[in-house]
Amino acid sequence: xxxxxxxxxSPTAGSRLNAVMDYAEQALTAANFEVSRIDVAGLPPExxxxxxxxxxxxxxxxxxxxxxxxxxxxxxxYKASFTGVLKTFLDLIPQxxxxxxxxxxxxxxxxxxxxxxxxxxxKPVLSxxxxxxxxxxxxxxxxxxxxxxxxxxxxAEVLQERLASAMEELIEETRYRIERA
Numbered sequence: 641x642x643x644x645x646x647x648x649x650s651p652t653a654g655s656r657l658n659a660v661m662d663y664a665e666q667a668l669t670a671a672n673f674e675v676s677r678i679d680v681a682g683l684p685p686e687x688x689x690x691x692x693x694x695x696x697x698x699x700x701x702x703x704x705x706x707x708x709x710x711x712x713x714x715x716x717x718y719k720a721s722f723t724g725v726l727k728t729f730l731d732l733i734p735q736x737x738x739x740x741x742x743x744x745x746x747x748x749x750x751x752x753x754x755x756x757x758x759x760x761x762x763k764p765v766l767s768x769x770x771x772x773x774x775x776x777x778x779x780x781x782x783x784x785x786x787x788x789x790x791x792x793x794x795x796a797e798v799l800q801e802r803l804a805s806a807m808e809e810l811i812e813e814t815r816y817r818i819e820r821a
Contacts (some may be wrong), residue, residue, distance in 0.1 A: 642814050644668050645708040646677045649715035649726025653681070656785040657748045659793035660778070660803065661714050664746065667807035668710075673814075676704045680729040688728035698732050705733060710742045710814040711771075713762065717749035721761035730765055739770035742813045744806060745777035748785065755779050773813065778806045 646665060650657045661677070668675045678701045680688070687695040705711060713730075715722035743766055745758045758777040766774055784796040795803075 641672060641674050642710065642818055643674045643676070643708045644710040644712065644810075644814070645704045646675065646712040646714060647705070647726070647729065648677060648679045648681075649713065649723045649729070651681045651723055651725045652716075655716055655748075656780075656782055656787070656793060657714055657716055657746075659785045659795050660746050660748060660780055660799075661712070662793075663795060663800070663803045664712055664714075664744075664807055667804070668811070671811045673710070673811070676708070678704060678729070680725050683729065688725065688732070691728075691732060693732060701729070702733060702737065705737055705741075708741060709818055710744070710810055711738060712744045712746055712810075713766065714746040715748075715762070717747050717754045717757050720754050721757055722747070727765070730769065733769050736770035738766060739772070740817075741771065742773050742775065742810060742817060743771045744775045744810045746780075746806075747777065748780040748782060750782050752779075752781060773817075775806065775809055775813070778802055 646661050665675050683697050687698050715726045745762050780799050784799040786794040788794050
């Protein structure tokens with residue numbers, strides 16, 4: 641069974657990013673992937689800030705990344721880049737920790753002004769930790785994810801289409817790589 645991990649770089653539990661990650665998780669589960677999620681903001685702050693590589697929480701999170709065939713890196717955009725909490729975790733992934741994995745970035749931002757944040761801020765960092773097969777990614781705008789009265793989210797059809805396409809590519813590429821291995 642293929643394994644995927646979603647790395648949630650949002651510092652906010654109620655972020656609209658959850659709707660994007662939930663969509664991805666549902667698509668992966670429907671494709672018979674075993675899916676794990678790392679909520680970086682839930683890791684001990686002292687482990688992240690003081691780069692405690694041996695921390696049981698960091699070791700466990702890095703174990704999920706190591707075991708995964710596919711990795712989704714999700715973040716809201718702050719100051720034209722991904723969040724600092726995500727960066728602290730990415731700094732703790734071993735030097736070649738993303739080698740051999742299919743990686744899909746997923747960002748959400750307030751406007752299209754930071755559309756290239758995936759390419760200019762995240763992809764170089766992912767490459768530095770071994771990622772060689774990074775898919776194009778999905779950039780969502782806050783307006784495409786409306787909050788509902790019951791505390792859920794309503795994802796705009798145009799975003800659902802882009803997410804479906806990205807997930808189809810991730811699933812196909814992951815299965816292809818596993819079959820060739």
